[in-house]
Amino acid sequence: MSNDVDSIVDRRRLRRRVTFWRVFALVAVVAALGALGYAYAGRKFTSTASAHVARVNIGGLIRNDRDRIKMLDNIGKSGAKAVILSIDSPGGTVAGSEALYHAIRKLAEKKPVISVVEGIGASGAYIVALASDRIFAPRNALIGSVGVIFQYPNFGEALKHLGVSVEEIKSSPLKAAPNGYSPTSPEARAAIMSLVDDSYGWFKGLVKERRALDDAQLKAASDGRVFTAHQALPMHMIDQIGGEDAAREWLAKNRNIGKDLPVRDWEVKKIGSSFRWLSAASWAARELGLSSFASFLANAAVANFAGTPQLDGLLALWQPPS
Numbered sequence: 001m002s003n004d005v006d007s008i009v010d011r012r013r014l015r016r017r018v019t020f021w022r023v024f025a026l027v028a029v030v031a032a033l034g035a036l037g038y039a040y041a042g043r044k045f046t047s048t049a050s051a052h053v054a055r056v057n058i059g060g061l062i063r064n065d066r067d068r069i070k071m072l073d074n075i076g077k078s079g080a081k082a083v084i085l086s087i088d089s090p091g092g093t094v095a096g097s098e099a100l101y102h103a104i105r106k107l108a109e110k111k112p113v114i115s116v117v118e119g120i121g122a123s124g125a126y127i128v129a130l131a132s133d134r135i136f137a138p139r140n141a142l143i144g145s146v147g148v149i150f151q152y153p154n155f156g157e158a159l160k161h162l163g164v165s166v167e168e169i170k171s172s173p174l175k176a177a178p179n180g181y182s183p184t185s186p187e188a189r190a191a192i193m194s195l196v197d198d199s200y201g202w203f204k205g206l207v208k209e210r211r212a213l214d215d216a217q218l219k220a221a222s223d224g225r226v227f228t229a230h231q232a233l234p235m236h237m238i239d240q241i242g243g244e245d246a247a248r249e250w251l252a253k254n255r256n257i258g259k260d261l262p263v264r265d266w267e268v269k270k271i272g273s274s275f276r277w278l279s280a281a282s283w284a285a286r287e288l289g290l291s292s293f294a295s296f297l298a299n300a301a302v303a304n305f306a307g308t309p310q311l312d313g314l315l316a317l318w319q320p321p322s
Contacts, residue, residue, distance in 0.1 A: 047079070052264040053248070053257065054080035054111075062092030062100060062124045067268045069103040075111075075266055082112040082257045084247055085132055091123025094148060094199050094314040101206075104131035112255045114247045117141045117238070122226050123315075126237075127203065130210040135238040136247045137229035143237055146207055146222040148199040149315050150192050156182050199314050211236050 054075050075083060085104070091097065107113055108131065115121070115129040117137035122145035129135050137143060159165065159181065166181040177188035184192075208218045213236060221235055232238045240246060251257035 048074070048264070049079045051079050051081055052262045053251070054078065054083045055263050055265050056083060056085050057265070057267070058085055058087045058100075058125060058128055059089050062089055062128065063096040064093070064099055065096065065268065069099060071266055071268055072103045072107050076107050080111060080264070081261060082114065082251050082255060083107060084244060084263070085113065085115045085128065086244070087115055087117045087121045087125050087129055088119040089122075089125035089128075090120055091125050091127075091145065092315065094124065094203075097124030097127040101127050101131045104128065108133060112251060112257065114251065116244050116247050117143060117229070118243070120226075123147065127206065129238075130206055134240070134247075134250065136240050136242045136244075136250075137232070137238050138243055139228065139230045139241050141229045142226045143229055143232040144221065145224060145226045146203055147224040148196050148203060150196055151315070152178050152180055154178070154180050154183070156180075195314060207237075 056072070056075070104113060113132045115132035115135045117125075117129060117135065118141065120142040121129045121135075121137065122142055126144060126146065166179075168176075168179070170176060173185065174188055174191055178184045178192070204218060204222045207213065207222060211221075213221060217236060221237055227235065227237065229238055229241055233241060240250070248257075248259050252259045
């Protein structure tokens with residue numbers, strides 16, 4: 001009986017040892033594949049203190065983002081010799097675009113800042129591009145949409161059909177106007193138009209100042225349209241046709257920033273970003289033919305939980321017709 005108990009205890013100890021070493025080996029393999037994935041992808045780590053060219057991606061909808069502004073401030077204190085803004089955005093809120101503009105201008109006082117419009121640099125994204133020292137864009141990139149819009153739905157007619165009415169008691173006629181439940185009064189429409197005109201005037205002044213346009217040029221550039229980069233170049237809305245390679249050549253020639261200097265992508269850390277190494281490990285495993293293990297790692301990667309940004313108030317946003 002005693003021998004049986006000892007045998008069971010020994011087997012359990014052995015099983016625990018085997019489990020430990022299996023887990024240890026799995027962790028080691030995942031870590032190695034993660035490092036291998038980054039190496040295969042050419043994403044060699046570049047210290048923020050070492051000399052490099054900082055690349056900042058401006059994509060999606062622009063809104064107030066304290067983390068990104070803090071990141072730009074950190075770039076100013078880093079070893080970056082120049083900054084490339086890689087822009088592909090239809091714009092966003094006027095306030096968010098303005099905050100980003102001022103942060104970039106502050107950064108440009110310390111280091112050369114170049115914008116490269118990869119696909120679209122419209123409305124608020126064009127405000128961001130205006131903050132840089134020079135704007136590059138491929139021939140068919142979309143530029144401009146200089147304007148401001150305030151949009152709101154009106155459900156009044158639909159509510160009538162449903163037999164629903166919205167009652168309200170407010171301190172003054174313009175409080176909470178427009179409300180979306182009743183027709184907009186002429187007074188409310190005029191008040192909203194004054195907001196749009198005020199921000200639009202600021203936007204146009206920015207374009208005129210930063211792009212050194214005369215009144216006739218400004219009128220043509222600020223009628224709300226988007227232009228291809230080919231059209232925008234003679235209008236002085238951009239400086240040069242080309243992408244990041246052209247920007248690096250310009251930096252080398254005019255700012256003595258060597259083309260061999262490594263590029264470091266600066267990113268705002270988001271929820272789940274700490275687990276991106278799992279995605280890299282999954283990619284490396286797939287490249288090595290370990291498809292089952294790659295699927296396991298891919299499923300283990302934590303998704304980015306950042307929700308769709310809410311855009312309230314005045315917008316500097318380009319929207320193609322539905």
